[in-house]
Amino acid sequence: MALDIxxxxxxxxxxxxxxxLPLEDWPEERLAALPRGISRHVVRFVRLEGRVIAIKEIKADIARREYNMLRMLRRLGQPVVEPVGVVAGRLTKDGEPLDACLLTRHLQFSLPYRAMLSQNLRPDTAARLIDALAVLLVRLHLVGFWWGDVSLSNTLFKRSAGEFAAYLVDAETGELHDKLTKGQREHDLDIAxxxxxxxxxxxxxxxxxGEDIDPIAISDRIIQRYNVLWQELTAVERFDADQRWRVDERxxxxxxxxxxxxxxxxxxxFDGTTIQIQPKVVDAGHHSRRLLRLTGxxxxxxxxxxxxxxxxxxxxxxxxxxxxxEQVAHDWLMQVYEPITRSAPPEMRRKMEPAELFHEVLEHRWYMSEKAQRDFTIEQAVQDYIDTVLPDKPDDSAVVGVDTDAIPVRANR
Structure with missing residues (x-):
């Protein structure tokens, strides 16, 4: 068999x-038990040399197109899964042709929305997932990417300091343009x-x-949140020349x-009495880049x-x-951050990313202080969190969660 890799x-x-073998017939010992989102194609997770790879069976031309699209989006700094490769030229042992496979690297600590909502999370979790998806869609539109199939199913979510960060996982229908028209953006919103x-x-x-959730209200939220963020990022603002502080405020x-x-x-x-300002280049990740520069x-x-x-x-x-x-940041890293993130027992550290663990400890200290109406040291908060909260936390690094294939899917969607 001559594979084209x-x-x-x-x-x-x-x-x-x-x-x-067809992907759906791969032996269990090859597969990794991770939650899968809904897909029109067969998708499996495989452990390979210590890494987890998502494999999607798909037509060869579509697989190559999506692979190249994901690579371009990553070069543009967009939050998308990492493309690994394409395997084409597959044949069964009887010489029958098989579809190609698109390989992407599994995004550690991420979950599909169905597994996320199956856990005992806050009542507003669905709304926060929509907010994260709105940010993702705005970022993609700013670089000229028309998605064509915006949905929760085509997105992975990671916890981020009490909120969620969204990643594009399926670019099969997407198109990259120099700039999107208003009609293209609104088409994506209608699809979403x-x-x-x-x-x-x-x-x-x-x-x-629950039945108290209004699906229409949740779906309308994507448009509301998107429009607010898009306006803030792209709107032209006019003000008097003696109000130059408003440039810094923007x-x-x-x-x-x-x-x-x-x-x-x-x-x-012409007379210099008013100023007009519009952001020309906006790029997400302001805080993460600053922290990376200061602490690594x-x-x-x-x-x-x-x-x-x-x-x-x-x-x-x-x-x-x-x-x-930078010196202060180094001291904070050595004296505060690393002692806290290393304080959990090794078997519990893999439940969440170190930065999320740090955030949770800070939140826990605040709750402890509010309840007792007194201050607690960070050491006390860490120990109480490890004893009372962390053992019951889901393992985001490898949550098996629900069998998402068992959840009914509307056939007419």
Whole structure:
């Protein structure tokens, strides 16, 4: 059998997989028990040399197109799964042709929305997932990507300091343009609204969300949240020339949303009495890049924001506002962050990312203090969290969760 393997880097271990078998017939000992989202194609997870690879069986031309699209989106800094390769030229032992396979790297600590909603989470979890999806869609639209199949099913979610971060996992229908028209963006939003309503109805039919959840209201939220964020990132603002502080204010607002401003388009009237400002380059990840520069920690943006707040509190508590920022960050990393994240027993550390564990400990200390109406040291909070909270936390690194294939899917969606 002459396999046609396309991959960004040589990986001989790929040859060890049973490519002569249809993907749905692969032996259990090859597979990793991870929750799967809903897909029109056969998808399986495989452990290979210590890594988990998602494999999707699909037509060869579509597989190559999606592989190249994911690579382009990653080069543009977008939150998408990492493409590993394409395996084509597959034949059964009887010489019958098989579809090609698209290989992507499993995003550690991520879950499909169905597994996420099957856990005992906060009542507003569905709304927070929609908010994360809205941010993802805005980011993709800003670089000219038309998705064509926006849905919760085509997205993976990771916890990020009490919120969620969304990643595109299926770019099969997507198109990359220099710039999207308003009609293209609104088309994506219409697709999202219909798909999300259907997905929430499916969950209700399976008894995984309560009857008090309104699928239409949840699906309408994607449009509301998207429009607010898009307006904030792209709107033109006019103000008097003596209100130049508003330029800095606009940048601060964008930074608070997690976006960097690389360039501004500033124009004035003929008489110089008014100024017009519009962000020209907006890039997500403001907080995560700053934290990475200061500490080397590569985490989600919401997590980075929380860690930076704690770093600022550490600087103030030790009266080091005038010290070198990188030196203070190094001391905070050694004296605060690492002792906390290493305090959990080894068998419990894999339940969540270190940055999320740190965030949870800070939240736990706040709850302890509020309940007791007194302060607790971070050491006391860490120990209480490990004793009373962490043992009951789901293992996000390898949650088996529900069998999502068993949840009914609306045939007419």
């Amino acid at each position: 396309t991959t960004a880097r040589p990986w001989p271990a790929l040859l060890d997989l049973p490519w002569r 609204r219909v798909n999300i309503a259907g997905e929430m109805m499916d969950l209700q039919a399976g008894g995984f969300v 940048i601060r607002v964008l930074n608070s949303l997690g976006f960097d401003v690389g360039e501004l388009d500033i124009t004035t009237d 920690l590569d985490v989600e943006d919401n997590q980075a924001r929380r860690l930076l707040n704690d770093l600022d509190a550490f600087r103030a508590a030790h009266e080091r506002q005038n010290d070198d920022e």
